[in-house]
Amino acid sequence: MLNFSKINIITIYLIFFLISIFSALNLQNENNLVLDKKVNLGLDLQGGSYLLLEINSDSLVEEKIQSKVIPLKKLLKENNLKYENFKIVEKKLSFKIDDLEKFELLFFSKKDNSVNPYIDNYRSFELDFKTLDNNYIEISFSKYGLLVINNAALKQSIEIVRRRIDDVGTKEPTILQRGEKRILVELPGLKDPDRIKKLLGKTAKLNFRLVSNNSEFGVEELLSENDEKLKISKRIVMSGENLIDAQPSIQNQQNEPTVSFTLDRLGSQKFGRATTDNVGKRLAIVLDGKIISAPTINEPITSGKGVISGNFTFQEATDLALLLRSGALPTPLDIVEERTVGPDLGEDSIKSGITSLIVGFVLVILFMFYKYRIFGLVANTALIANLLMLIGVLTILEATLTLPGIAGIILTVGMAVDANVLIFERIREELKTEKSIIHAFDTGYTKARITVLDANITTLIAAIILFAFGSGPVKGFAITLGIGIITTLFTAYFLARHLTSLIVLRNNNKEIKI
Amino acid sequence: MIKNINFVSKFKNANIISIIIFSFSVFFILFKGLNYGIDFKGGTLIELRTETSVNATSIRDALKTMDLGDVNVKKFGKEGDYLIKVEQKNTNNNLIPKIKKNLYDNLGADVDFRRVENVGPKVSAELLESSIIAISLALMAMLFYIWVRFEWQFSLGSIVALFHDVVITLGIFSLLSLEINLSIIAAVLTIVGYSMNDTVVIYDRIRENLLKYTKISISDVSNLSINETLARTIITSVTTLLALVSIYILGGEILRGFSFAMILGVLIGTYSSIFVASPILKFLKVSHKTLEKEEEKIHP
Numbered sequence: 001m002l003n004f005s006k007i008n009i010i011t012i013y014l015i016f017f018l019i020s021i022f023s024a025l026n027l028q029n030e031n032n033l034v035l036d037k038k039v040n041l042g043l044d045l046q047g048g049s050y051l052l053l054e055i056n057s058d059s060l061v062e063e064k065i066q067s068k069v070i071p072l073k074k075l076l077k078e079n080n081l082k083y084e085n086f087k088i089v090e091k092k093l094s095f096k097i098d099d100l101e102k103f104e105l106l107f108f109s110k111k112d113n114s115v116n117p118y119i120d121n122y123r124s125f126e127l128d129f130k131t132l133d134n135n136y137i138e139i140s141f142s143k144y145g146l147l148v149i150n151n152a153a154l155k156q157s158i159e160i161v162r163r164r165i166d167d168v169g170t171k172e173p174t175i176l177q178r179g180e181k182r183i184l185v186e187l188p189g190l191k192d193p194d195r196i197k198k199l200l201g202k203t204a205k206l207n208f209r210l211v212s213n214n215s216e217f218g219v220e221e222l223l224s225e226n227d228e229k230l231k232i233s234k235r236i237v238m239s240g241e242n243l244i245d246a247q248p249s250i251q252n253q254q255n256e257p258t259v260s261f262t263l264d265r266l267g268s269q270k271f272g273r274a275t276t277d278n279v280g281k282r283l284a285i286v287l288d289g290k291i292i293s294a295p296t297i298n299e300p301i302t303s304g305k306g307v308i309s310g311n312f313t314f315q316e317a318t319d320l321a322l323l324l325r326s327g328a329l330p331t332p333l334d335i336v337e338e339r340t341v342g343p344d345l346g347e348d349s350i351k352s353g354i355t356s357l358i359v360g361f362v363l364v365i366l367f368m369f370y371k372y373r374i375f376g377l378v379a380n381t382a383l384i385a386n387l388l389m390l391i392g393v394l395t396i397l398e399a400t401l402t403l404p405g406i407a408g409i410i411l412t413v414g415m416a417v418d419a420n421v422l423i424f425e426r427i428r429e430e431l432k433t434e435k436s437i438i439h440a441f442d443t444g445y446t447k448a449r450i451t452v453l454d455a456n457i458t459t460l461i462a463a464i465i466l467f468a469f470g471s472g473p474v475k476g477f478a479i480t481l482g483i484g485i486i487t488t489l490f491t492a493y494f495l496a497r498h499l500t501s502l503i504v505l506r507n508n509n510k511e512i513k514i
Numbered sequence: 515m516i517k518n519i520n521f522v523s524k525f526k527n528a529n530i531i532s533i534i535i536f537s538f539s540v541f542f543i544l545f546k547g548l549n550y551g552i553d554f555k556g557g558t559l560i561e562l563r564t565e566t567s568v569n570a571t572s573i574r575d576a577l578k579t580m581d582l583g584d585v586n587v588k589k590f591g592k593e594g595d596y597l598i599k600v601e602q603k604n605t606n607n608n609l610i611p612k613i614k615k616n617l618y619d620n621l622g623a624d625v626d627f628r629r630v631e632n633v634g635p636k637v638s639a640e641l642l643e644s645s646i647i648a649i650s651l652a653l654m655a656m657l658f659y660i661w662v663r664f665e666w667q668f669s670l671g672s673i674v675a676l677f678h679d680v681v682i683t684l685g686i687f688s689l690l691s692l693e694i695n696l697s698i699i700a701a702v703l704t705i706v707g708y709s710m711n712d713t714v715v716i717y718d719r720i721r722e723n724l725l726k727y728t729k730i731s732i733s734d735v736s737n738l739s740i741n742e743t744l745a746r747t748i749i750t751s752v753t754t755l756l757a758l759v760s761i762y763i764l765g766g767e768i769l770r771g772f773s774f775a776m777i778l779g780v781l782i783g784t785y786s787s788i789f790v791a792s793p794i795l796k797f798l799k800v801s802h803k804t805l806e807k808e809e810e811k812i813h814p
Contacts, residue, residue, distance in 0.1 A: 044768075052637065192627075194611045201608075336634035338610070345561070345628040352766035360760035364753045371749060404697055407761055407769055411704065411776070414757030415711075418750040422715065425746040451718040454663060455711040461655045462707030466700055469648035471641065474700045481704065 001445035002438060002501040012494045020388035022395040039394045042402035043186060044473055045350050047343030049193035051185040052178065053200065053333040055157050057150050060331045061091050061141060064149060068093065068127070068139075071115045079106055085136075093139040100135055119144055150180060153330040158183055161333075163326035164199050182336070193340055195319075203288055203332050204323035206240030208271070209233050211282035211294055222284070224291045225310050232284050232291070237274040242267025246324035248317040251309065257317035258309045261324060268304030276300035285310070287320075353406035360410045361387075368417055372424055374503060375514050379420040382496035386416050389487040390480065402476030412484030419456070419492035423448045428514055437512050441504050445497060452492065460485045521740045521788060522733045525796070528789035536678060539685020546688050551599075551695035552631060554645070556638035558600040558609060561629035566594040568623050573598065576620035580613065591767040595628075645699040649680070652703050656710050664717060665804055671794035672713045675786040679709045683778050697772040705779030708754070712747060712787035719743050720795065724802045732800050736792045751784045 004012075026038045043050050066088060076083055081103055086095040097103050108125060110118050116127040122144035129139045141149065158175060161183055165173050174186035185200075187193060210233045212219050218234045242263050249260040263271055275283070275297050284294040285308055293310040312320065365383065369376040390412065394401065427444030434440035463482035470478050504512065552559050570587045573596060577585050582600045590597035602609055610630055617625050633641070653676060661669040680702055687694060719739035727735060755777065762773040 054636075194614075197611075334634070335632070337637045338630070338632040340627075340630040342626065342628045344626070349766055349768065352764055353769075356760045356764035356769075359764055360757035363756040363760060367753060367756060403766075403768060404700060404772065407765065407772060410757045410761050410765075411754070414754035415708070415750070417753050418711070418746075421746050421749045421753075425743070425749075428745075429742065447722075451715055454714045454718060458656055458659060458710035458714055459704075459707035461659060462652050462703045462710075465648055465652045465655065466703050469644045469651070470700060471644075471696065474696050477697075477700050 001442045001497065002504060004498055004501060009498060012498060015490070016385060016389065016495060019392040019396070020385065021392065023388050023391035025395050026391065037395055037398055039391065040398060040400045041346075041350075042400045042405065042473060042476055043188060043339070043346075044341050044403045045346045045353075045401065046188055047191065047341050047346035048186065048188040049190045049196070049340040050338065051187070051193065051197070051200075051335055052337035053157075053161070053183040053185065054181050054336045055150070055153055055183070055331045056334055057146075057153050057181075057331050058091075060153055061146065061149060065091050065093060065139075065141065068115060072139075075106065075115050076103075081106075091140060094132075094136060096134065096136050098135065100131065100137070103137070104129075119148060122147070147180075154181065154183070156330050157333065160327050160329050161185065161200060164322065165196065167322045167326060168196060168199065170196070183333070189343065190340075191342055193338070197335060197338075199319060199323065200333055201335070202323055203329040204240070204326075205289075205328045206243070206285070206287050206324060208237045208239070208274075209235065209284050209286055210237060210274070210278060211284050222286065222289070222291050224284070224294050230282075230284060230291065230294055232286065237283070238263070238267055238270045240324060240328055242270065243324055246321040248314065248321045249307065250314075251307070256309060257312045257314040258307050259312070259317050259321045259324065260305065260307050261321075263304040263306070265304075268302065271304065271306070272300060272302035276302070292320075349403045353403055357406060357410050357413070361413050364413055364417060368420075372514060375420075375424055375500065378496050378499045378503070379417055379424070381499060382420060382491040383413065383416055385495050386484070386487050386491040387413070389491065390484050393483045393487065394480070397479075399479050400476055401480075402473040404473045405476035405480045408477040408480030408484065412481065412488065415459070416484065416488040416491070419452045419488055420496055422452050422455070423492065423496075424514055426451075431512075431514065437507070437510070438504055441500065449493070452489070456485050456489055518741055519744070520737060521792070522737045522796075525789065525793040529793055532678060532786075532790055535682055535685070539682045539688070542685050542688040543681070546691075548684065548688050548694045549691045550642075551693040552633045552638065553695045554638050554642040555601070556633050556635040558598075558602055558613070559629070559631040560598040560600075560610075560613065560627060561590060561595070562598065562617070563592075563595050563626040563628055564621060565623040568594065568596075568621055570596060572621060573617070576616055577613070580616060582613075595767075641696065645696070648699065649702060649706070652706050653677070653680075656706065660710075660714070660717075663714075664721065665800075667795055667798040667800045667804060668717050668721075670798065671791045672710060672717065674794055675713055675783075675791040676706055676709055678786050678790050679705055679779060679782045682782050683775060686778055687775070692771060692774070695771070697769075698775050701772050701775035701779065704776060705783055708780060709783030709786060712750075712783055713791045715746065716740060716743050716787050716792060717795075720792070721805060724800070724805055728802045732796050736796060740788055740792060747784060747788070751780055754780050 022037065025035055028034060028038070069088065072093065073086070079102070082098040083095045087093070107116055107127075107129060116125050118125055124142055124144040126142060126145035126148065127139055128142035128145070129137050131137050154177065158177060162175050165175065165185065165187070170187050170190050172188055174184070176184045178184045187196065190196070212231045212233045219231045220234060221229055222232050224230050243261050244264045245262040247260050249258050250256070251258050279297050279299060282294045282296050285292045292308060295309070308320070365380045368379045368383075372379060387409070390409065423445060426448040427441050430440040430444045430447075431437065434443065460482060463478050463485065466478035467475055467482060570589065573587045574585065577587075577598070577600075582602055584601040586599040588597055589595065600613070610632060614627060653673060656676060657669050657673045660672050683702060683705060687698070716739055719742055720735055723735045723739050724732070730738075758773050758777050758780065761769050762777060765773060
């Protein structure tokens with residue numbers, strides 16, 4: 001075990017050098033990068049906000065099932081199917097049908113089925129029905145139908161969330177899908193996420209609806225911005241989808257912050273027609289079911305440009321313009337998890353993390369030197385090499401260093417010497433019975449090998465499981481712990497062994513103390 | 515420097531003590547329960563730094579008006595640093611801004627919100643579930659690894675030792691009402707790895723000695739093996755503890771619980787690999803024949 005061929009020695013030091021050199025990349029000046037790789041700091045160290053958003057597609061499913069009512073009734077009528085007691089109850093349509101078999105055939109027809117389309121990639125229909133007693137049936141979305149709605153909503157939500165966050169202009173945001181219903185948002189350096197939370201908390205569904213005088217069917221009562229009860233027609237004149245731009249602006253006369261918007265061609269036409277026909281009436285601007293304002297139409301607006309006023313502060317006008325520009329979210333988003341760390345706490349954490357790393361490191365080095373003298377130096381050299389390699393690997397992987405991650409490095413320092421301790425203790429034992437010193441070292445290394453491997457693999461298993469199941473900072477801990485074990489094995493079994501062999505072979509079988 | 519301490523003679527007393535402490539731990543965990551943090555219980559956590567004139571009572575009074583349910587305010591590290599925990603269960607996107615505004619308005623002092631965390635009920639339930647799965651999986655993976663590398667008696671012995679360590683560590687956390695959060699789970703898993711590491715070293719030696727000295731009883735082999743590896747056991751514990759104590763003292767408030775759990779775990783794990791894992795081999799009547807049978811199975 002103590003003989004190294006030239007090729008072995010070169011390989012060992014080459015590997016060490018090539019990996020540890022990467023750790024130096026972290027010291028680079030930011031303006032003058034040799035290679036753009038470094039260990040990233042987790043949000044808990046650099047400060048910032050982590051948000052986990054969840055889409056809530058319930059309301060969307062309700063909306064979608066309602067949109068099936070008219071085509072379904074049409075289909076039944078066209079095929080002379082009689083139905084009664086048509087009801088919409090909690091995302092389900094229920095009614096009594098006279099000819100169940102004929103209905104089933106129509107409902108599950110793959111050709112030109114506008115009511116219940118076939119979804120090719122899932123090999124399933126969008127809707128499904130259940131028969132109850134007395135020819136009563138209940139229609140609801142199938143499992144895959146729901147999945148399609150959910151996935152489309154999630155994809156669209158991610159897009160809108162991205163637009164809104166980009167518009168606010170935070171640095172390097174991360175926006176990712178997490179599972180089937182969630183969106184992960186990481187905003188490094190953001191001290192106060194309240195504005196972003198507010199922006200993400202609004203679906204921002206905008207529509208323009210006429211204020212109606214009579215209390216006929218198709219009217220709902222909403223409170224205006226001045227707490228005035230207004231009857232608003234349910235018919236939508238134009239919705240936010242037709243907006244192509246919105247900017248905050250100042251109305252000159254009153255110096256009032258407002259939002260100016262520009263419509264697309266279709267929107268301009270619709271808006272022009274509605275304002276021409278209804279001069280003198282009031283037009284309510286409704287955002288997420290609340291009236292922003294309900295101005296009177298003084299003259300037809302055909303330019304496709306308009307202004308929304310509503311007692312805004314300038315910040316509110318800016319935010320509303322941003323929301324309208326980015327478009328409406330398909331469903332409301334709930335913030336199901338939030339973690340924000342201020343930048344000064346992050347700095348304190350780095351400081352205390354590094355301090356405890358240095359102190360722990362020095363203590364371990366002194367202890368090892370005290371215990372094993374010259375071989376303590378070998379173990380310590382291996383330990384330093386180990387740290388350099390560990391940071392090198394983290395740099396190559398561009399891993400994220402968290403506070404528990406630093407703890408993992410410190411723990412690695414404490415546990416890394418174990419491999420060398422196991423070996424040295426074994427050699428001590430062998431020296432007692434073995435006459436040849438070189439031979440004693442040789443058997444010591446050989447016999448300790450299995451134990452060292454066994455002992456480290458168990459910790460590696462723990463680290464892998466932590467990595468698979470841990471979240472956020474804990475993952476950071478698992479990464480440093482896991483990589484630490486591998487670099488430990490390398491440094492103990494190759495570097496330290498080679499250094500030991502240099503000492504032992506030079507000593508030429510004279511008395512040696514370990 | 516191999517000593518000759520008669521460990522085996524102390525097995526019996528040690529086992530009685532272990533069983534008593536273990537039972538107390540189970541008792542505490544079951545009846546006093548674990549003090550779950552917001553990671554597992556849901557709720558809001560706010561760490562704030564303010565002027566030293568502000569005391570916990572004034573923070574509590576300010577929050578009392580808000581009807582937040584169970585509110586816990588305690589000092590956190592430096593003078594003027596506080597940790598507020600609110601047990602608001604339902605997801606409410608506006609809760610944190612409201613609490614912040616309330617504190618800005620009512621404390622009449624500069625308030626710096628250093629850390630704000632909010633975990634909804636769904637997420638906390640999932641985190642708890644995945645933590646339990648992770649710990650169980652880790653135990654199973656260890657069990658399997660030892661079973662492959664050694665014989666089933668060793669596998670059983672090491673798993674009993676691991677169980678002993680995890681339960682007693684959690685028992686002490688329950689006794690002292692220390693918070694269980696995600697980083698404590700990380701600590702527990704690391705303890706599992708560390709304790710296993712220690713046990714494996716001794717088991718390796720026991721196996722080696724069983725094959726070497728076929729005439730000696732398992733008690734004597736255990737004793738010899740523990741003594742032979744004792745220097746290593748102590749030195750590694752010392753270096754690991756040196757690193758951990760330095761995190762505990764200097765690593766800041768956030769890592770304190772984590773490093774405390776680890777320190778406990780290293781001490782208990784070291785103890786258990788000598789006084790729990792080894793007696794079980796004796797109890798299961800392991801001898802060199804056990805190993806030979808296994809050999810035959812592999813090379814008939």
